[in-house]
Amino acid sequence: xxxxxxxxxxxxxxxxxxxxxxxxxxxxxxxxxxxxxxxxxxxxxxxxxxxxxxxxxxxxxxxxxxxxxxxxxxxxxxxxxxxxxxxxxxxxxxxxxxxx
Numbered sequence: 001x002x003x004x005x006x007x008x009x010x011x012x013x014x015x016x017x018x019x020x021x022x023x024x025x026x027x028x029x030x031x032x033x034x035x036x037x038x039x040x041x042x043x044x045x046x047x048x049x050x051x052x053x054x055x056x057x058x059x060x061x062x063x064x065x066x067x068x069x070x071x072x073x074x075x076x077x078x079x080x081x082x083x084x085x086x087x088x089x090x091x092x093x094x095x096x097x098x099x100x
Contacts, residue, residue: 001036001099002059006052006088014081015048021078022052028070029054034061048083055093 010018019040026038034057043049056062065071093099 001093003055003091003093006086008050008086009048009083010081011083018050018081021074025074029065032065
């Protein structure tokens, strides 16, 4: 399995709009092959920060999702709301609760 975590900082006052786009993205990727989880989180301390956690069958499934026209459209819609460069990490899932 392949996982990633992403950190996005919204423009001041735009986090709610960014979260809404990311929640729509979660509904789109849920329909795509290989997506096991796409979880959107608001940072409890930083009012501009959003964290996304994704689990995919493999990196290829994730990479293919980025070619989907609906995903590309949502990325384009979100970009003007983002401040600075995205952060995050690629992860290798080794097990735990909720992982089959």
